[in-house]
Amino acid sequence: MSGRKGRRLTLKDVLGRKDLIYPGHRACAGCVSLTVIRQALKAIERPTVAVSPTGCAEVTTSIIPYTSWAVPWIHSAFENAAATAAGIEAAFRAMKKMGQVKEIPDIIVFGGDGGTVDIGFQALSGAAERGHDFLYVLYDNEAYMNTGIQRSGATFKYAWTTTSPAGKAIPGKPQWRKPIALIMVEHRMPYVATASPSEPMDLINKIRRGLDAEGPAFIHIICPCPRGWRFDSRLGIKVAKAAVQTCVFPLWEARWEDGQLDFKLTGTSLAIAKKPELKKPVEEYLELQGRFRHLFKPVRREDLIAEIQASVDAEWAYLLKRAGMA
Amino acid sequence: MAGEKGIPFPATWREAPMGAIAYKPSTLLRTGTWRLGYKPVVDEEKCTGCGMCHLYCPDGAIGLVDGKARVDYNYCKGCGICAEECPSGAISMVEE
Amino acid sequence: MVVEQKAIGMTGDEAIAYAVKQVEPHVVAAYPITPQTIIVERFSEYVADGEVKTEFVAVESEHSALSACVGAAATGARAFTATASQGLALMWEILYIASGLRLPIVMGIVNRALSAPINIHCDHSDTLGARDSGWIQIYCENSQEAYDSTIQAWRIAEHPDVRLPVMVNIDGFVLSHTLEDVRVLPDDVVKEFVGEPSVPKVRIEVPADGGGTRVVELPYKLDPWAPHPLTMGAFAMYDSYFEYKRQQEEAMKAALRVVEEVGREYGELTGRYYGLLHPHELEDAEAVVVGMGSAMGTASIAVDELRREGHKVGLLRVRCFRPFPVERLREALRGVKVVAVMDRAMSFGGPGGPLYTEVATALYPERERPLLLNYIYGLGGRDISVADFKKVLMEALEVARTGEVVEHMRYVGLRG
Numbered sequence: 001m002s003g004r005k006g007r008r009l010t011l012k013d014v015l016g017r018k019d020l021i022y023p024g025h026r027a028c029a030g031c032v033s034l035t036v037i038r039q040a041l042k043a044i045e046r047p048t049v050a051v052s053p054t055g056c057a058e059v060t061t062s063i064i065p066y067t068s069w070a071v072p073w074i075h076s077a078f079e080n081a082a083a084t085a086a087g088i089e090a091a092f093r094a095m096k097k098m099g100q101v102k103e104i105p106d107i108i109v110f111g112g113d114g115g116t117v118d119i120g121f122q123a124l125s126g127a128a129e130r131g132h133d134f135l136y137v138l139y140d141n142e143a144y145m146n147t148g149i150q151r152s153g154a155t156f157k158y159a160w161t162t163t164s165p166a167g168k169a170i171p172g173k174p175q176w177r178k179p180i181a182l183i184m185v186e187h188r189m190p191y192v193a194t195a196s197p198s199e200p201m202d203l204i205n206k207i208r209r210g211l212d213a214e215g216p217a218f219i220h221i222i223c224p225c226p227r228g229w230r231f232d233s234r235l236g237i238k239v240a241k242a243a244v245q246t247c248v249f250p251l252w253e254a255r256w257e258d259g260q261l262d263f264k265l266t267g268t269s270l271a272i273a274k275k276p277e278l279k280k281p282v283e284e285y286l287e288l289q290g291r292f293r294h295l296f297k298p299v300r301r302e303d304l305i306a307e308i309q310a311s312v313d314a315e316w317a318y319l320l321k322r323a324g325m326a
Numbered sequence: 327m328a329g330e331k332g333i334p335f336p337a338t339w340r341e342a343p344m345g346a347i348a349y350k351p352s353t354l355l356r357t358g359t360w361r362l363g364y365k366p367v368v369d370e371e372k373c374t375g376c377g378m379c380h381l382y383c384p385d386g387a388i389g390l391v392d393g394k395a396r397v398d399y400n401y402c403k404g405c406g407i408c409a410e411e412c413p414s415g416a417i418s419m420v421e422e
Numbered sequence: 423m424v425v426e427q428k429a430i431g432m433t434g435d436e437a438i439a440y441a442v443k444q445v446e447p448h449v450v451a452a453y454p455i456t457p458q459t460i461i462v463e464r465f466s467e468y469v470a471d472g473e474v475k476t477e478f479v480a481v482e483s484e485h486s487a488l489s490a491c492v493g494a495a496a497t498g499a500r501a502f503t504a505t506a507s508q509g510l511a512l513m514w515e516i517l518y519i520a521s522g523l524r525l526p527i528v529m530g531i532v533n534r535a536l537s538a539p540i541n542i543h544c545d546h547s548d549t550l551g552a553r554d555s556g557w558i559q560i561y562c563e564n565s566q567e568a569y570d571s572t573i574q575a576w577r578i579a580e581h582p583d584v585r586l587p588v589m590v591n592i593d594g595f596v597l598s599h600t601l602e603d604v605r606v607l608p609d610d611v612v613k614e615f616v617g618e619p620s621v622p623k624v625r626i627e628v629p630a631d632g633g634g635t636r637v638v639e640l641p642y643k644l645d646p647w648a649p650h651p652l653t654m655g656a657f658a659m660y661d662s663y664f665e666y667k668r669q670q671e672e673a674m675k676a677a678l679r680v681v682e683e684v685g686r687e688y689g690e691l692t693g694r695y696y697g698l699l700h701p702h703e704l705e706d707a708e709a710v711v712v713g714m715g716s717a718m719g720t721a722s723i724a725v726d727e728l729r730r731e732g733h734k735v736g737l738l739r740v741r742c743f744r745p746f747p748v749e750r751l752r753e754a755l756r757g758v759k760v761v762a763v764m765d766r767a768m769s770f771g772g773p774g775g776p777l778y779t780e781v782a783t784a785l786y787p788e789r790e791r792p793l794l795l796n797y798i799y800g801l802g803g804r805d806i807s808v809a810d811f812k813k814v815l816m817e818a819l820e821v822a823r824t825g826e827v828v829e830h831m832r833y834v835g836l837r838g
Contacts, residue, residue, distance in 0.1 A: 024355035030406070038384070049646050064659070065333070065350045069653050079485070085493060086490050086493065088497055089493075090477035091449050095497075122482060126483070345525075349625070351635060
């Protein structure tokens, strides 16, 4: 069953598809990044090549001699996944011109926030500007998790990480997260979206649309990390759900066509936009995670929680406006 | 599964496949040994075959067989996501 | 049989671009940096005029340039890039990745000094700084050789016993921007010489029906149409990394033979034979200059002039620096009394310049070996003249006479 040309993939379609990640990988028990990748690969319908920068999903799936990838896959370095993907795309494009292949395969990058928002940003921005036909999937666990939970540009404000600890003088990361998905929208690429593994069909259909888009596409996916965010391994999907329900991580998609931006909220975020009473207070997200524990214990930091709520609300208002639903 | 035959690991420099490829599927690694004493058990009467557990599992260790969820204990790491998320409450983490 | 070739007036940069045009790789991904810019610009013109089907990727940095080449080469495609100095330094980590992944990428390097201070002129500090990166390195004396070596590079890189990336180096401004008559082959002859890109086979295990695995053989490339997928660039723990490095060393050993073989085959085709070392007047030489690059052309004039005056001097140009031609060097320098090794780079705090250290190490086990002098010259584009070389050779002859090396490391053209 094809999801192409606007047809939505259904749960039935997807459950009939083989996994393109072998079990037996070394990701932590409850690691949502592998859930994200497994879900995303359910959208594969054409010959596909995958690329990853250095990161959790790369290391845990490719320790010699074992691989968990059932699609052709390459890792080269940390900051160059988008450049590597650009080279792959250019090679197949040339091969097609030279009559050596019939079609250009789908190219999908799975990168973490480290390799995408920080060190990998230049390569991503360059590849997007040049218009290569590929989909970049950011699985965002909001820190350099692979190297031991150090802060990244995507880390949430006031989150504890090892390089932004919640200490006596500074309560966690002082900066707000870089709005990477919105930055990518302003690259005027054909397709940008956000997704959550707690809404698999929304995620999978977006992956398919990203792959089908002619040109660069970018999907930012929230990826709660039991080890880095400090919660029990069974709660990964619940935390992702809470992120969407509190509008900490709204779900949307943006398409540029003929210079016009079509911006839509999707899934639970669309439901909240229509019924604002569904929106939950940000505390319900924060209290699930040990990385925000210092906002509640030993003393409840009302000021910081309120500051976070205000930022989340402001961003939500901005997105509502963009979606024409203000 | 039979014992590992095929390409040796660790390999001598003459045997190792070139260029840092990973050359065995990870299906050979039974990550089921990671469980810390609890495993998910499916109550087939409650299970509606919705398939959400299959989509949420990081390891692909639970899937639908004949319309019901079945755990592959060779690979299940016991994270508990399936039990937590099952819409029908059909999965519980049980002491092994 | 020597093929008819026409002469075109070209600079070194243009010669490299022309050769790349004739080979027509699938991908050229490059970022401009003086004095390499002409290569990139000329090639962009070929693309814009529809003369090649190559995809030109105007990457946003040199690091991305080589990364894009890695991606392209990993699909089994031919990939080329060019850079110099800071650009090479920026892509440093990817150099090791390209050679570790055994990808036959060809890179033209227009040798330029490394900052700081920033300097756009010629010296060899950039590529000699990358001598441990596992790339084959060829240093050209003139634009003709730049053209010839670029074409040979693909045959060397893609040889099944080698599978290593190749740097073709030309001196910045001296060669890159100076017009020369370059004899070029017809397009179809070049295409025939390089042939189709070949990809070696690797064996992997894939899941077998009913559990377990079975072994299959696949081409070493990312191929979504292959019956089984390949995982490239995997993570090696301490239990496997070492062996991959030993494999690279073996490939370098094979490259010694392959560089000569390809150079010979190319000679049959063009009348210009190439090897690892290019000697000049070594026959009964007592004092010999050893060096790389365009300055060796200047040195050869000094040698000729001194020979006419009756001095027994000679010159040995190292064309292939990596792999270093240890055996051939020992053979060539047997019986020589004094060798003046010319280094257009320094290795701060080392026992001598990079080339000197290589020569000294190569000669060390020899029971009888020449006295060695090290001359650092030409850094940051400092010119070296015929007169300078004559002085070097006369000093070397003096050392041959006295048998004493007072101070082995000297500087040519340094103020103070």
